[in-house]
Amino acid sequence: MGRREGMKRILVTGITGTLGRPVAGMLRSLGAEVRGLSRRPGQDFQGDLADGSGLDAALNGVDVVVHCASNTRRLGRGDLPGVRNLLTAAGRAGRPYVVFVSIVGVDVIPYPYYRVKLAAEGLVEGYGGTILRATQFHEFVLGGARLAARLPVVFAPDVPVQPISARDVAVRIAELVDGQPAGRVADLGGPEVLRAPDLFRDYLRVTGGGGRLVPVRLPGTAFGAFRRGAHLAPSHRSVGERWADFLRARTGG
Template identity: 55%
Template sequence: MSTILVTGGTGTLGRHVTERLRADGHEVRVLSRHARPYAVDLREGGSGLDEAVAGVDTIVHCASSPRGGDEKAARNLIPAARRAGVGHFVYISIVGVDRVPFGYYRSKLAVERLVEESGLGWTVLRATQFHDLVLSVLQGMARLPVLLLPARVKDQPVDVTEVADRLAELAQGAPAGRVDDMGGPEVRTFDSLARAYLRATGRRRAVVKVPLRGAAYDAFREGGHLAPERAVGKGTFDEYLAERFKTGVPRR
């Protein structure tokens, strides 16, 4: 069995990847800003990073933040991986990063290019939005008495554990380059997802669809972030909500 480093290994995706790899018998190191013994801020680099990657066969790079810093983190991690002789670098990206001119997507695309040009053996998987992220967005919107949604936008949420399974599978194989995208089982309008959330939580909110402006909104409206031809996920958003709120108390 091999030694695998998972960056962001305590996060929404990374912790599931870590569990899968350990269950398969691999030695897994978890790197995050607060996880000992490999507590490293990738944006800062430093000697702790070299220690974390020393003797590692594969890196699964899950660490990411919409608040920025992904490119800087990659510019520190990739040279460290080269110095350590890492044989396989696996990166999780997002469907549509090359089609939607959204700031976070641009950053993810830039990291993809850094990985491709790294000189390392590499694999990149793009996935659609996780159920957890869609729920988080809806919870934030539901703080208001009216649920304001972007008009004519669809989504294709996927179960994070299924993406973790796929990443773990890729990490245990040979470098494969850009692999097929991974999308959730259903393409749904955002208002249908919102109404499913309201039903599951017992909330009552008026749902208002608001047309927006801008190139990013236009690209989302046109489905640039979707992969209907790669609807390989199994778990639906309704199933996720049913499990997530099975012991919940209806709220107003």
Template identity: 50%
Template sequence: MKPIVVTGGTGSLGRRVVRELLDAGREVVVLSRRARPVADGSRFVSVDLRTGDGLDQALTGVDTVVHCASTLTGGDEQAARTLIDAAKRAGVTHLVYISIVGIDRIPLPYYRTKLAVERQLEASGLGYTILRATQFHELVQHIFSLLGRSPIVPVPTMRFQPVDTRDVAGRLAELALGEPAGRVPDFGGPEVRDAKSLARAYLTATGRRRLLVPVRVPGRIMAGFRRGENLVGDRFDGEWTFEQFLAEHATRRPSRFTDAGGSGG
């Protein structure tokens, strides 16, 4: 069997995809700009997708690529063009891409970039599979870790369907081991939660007490989130809840303030 390449294979999602593929008995090549520890049994290749240096060699003899590399600082569209061109030259037959639920309905700049990459794949002529997932637990934790620095925490009136990278990685690995399927059904977490309940869960897990204040943020972006465009709605694929994630990843700190938010949503 030919090796499977995972771009961004040292990231929070990518490294779990690597482990899933290794556990399935596949040889895995990890591509990343920065050398970091990778899963035992995988092979690391330093490649900058923006320039393509070293990419042709890394894709030699490869049929399948799982594209997890992404950055909020820009360059994803260029990286995708570079990867697609190299994949064509190498004869890659299947490119699997992780995207985000609601990118065609919420005008967030990063979402527009993800949608543009989807369009590139659709027009590439390559066999491809696109999986859109809801927000990762790590993102929700990061949001409330920043907001929780203040004694008064503004909580946007919106909902999340947070999903664990372990669940998403398992699905991506399953797709990578199969045939190209185009855009497959969206992948959602096990629960739809309002932001206030998630904030309270985070504060409880970290031993903080804060005043939670619901805030209705204006604008088209937040309107999309309030409509639930970031939710799968009728699918609850993931198994790991936000509380289970926090039990493993949250760091407790001394309590200083009172949560006056009550038990309502």
């Protein structure tokens, strides 16, 4: 990529988020012209996926859209209308190539947020875009450990995890952006399959947390699927940053 002849102009939604930031940085480092879309002021384009405002201006002249925006705190509330609005606006803008980031296991785990992601995948597939499913980000696991460590007793879900760096996902997205629409591509998993209680224990050790850690087997069909590893991609492991290295870099431990 390069702003020279043939360079791509790329719109990244959710550019201030956990994935959007490294995606934008990666693409810019490769010479792409990146536009940021966010509901917050201060980005190249301010817009709202929920009502479609600002999307036409943001998409004008764009070759590729990398859709990273998601309302994770509210289990994807508003995400599906947002994808519809984005794809409708993309149709008006000449149908730029769309790359959508999803999660491994959304088709087999009956978790509300995953159902939203699966439905969004269907919309992107119908549009003719590319879908990349990844396992849980290191950043997501770290956030869970931080929240749990605030309590005197640290509860950790007794499930396997395959955490991956958001930056490593950004590397794969950059590869897809340079290609052609491909539907659902191979899943992307972290370099190792571990257990959530062990990762929480690592966090307590490096931060000096003194809470007693208790592995918890949560009830329900969704968490049964998590316990069976339906959210893992062991045959598609990346060679990127491992959990211990990520934790050390983030905590200085």
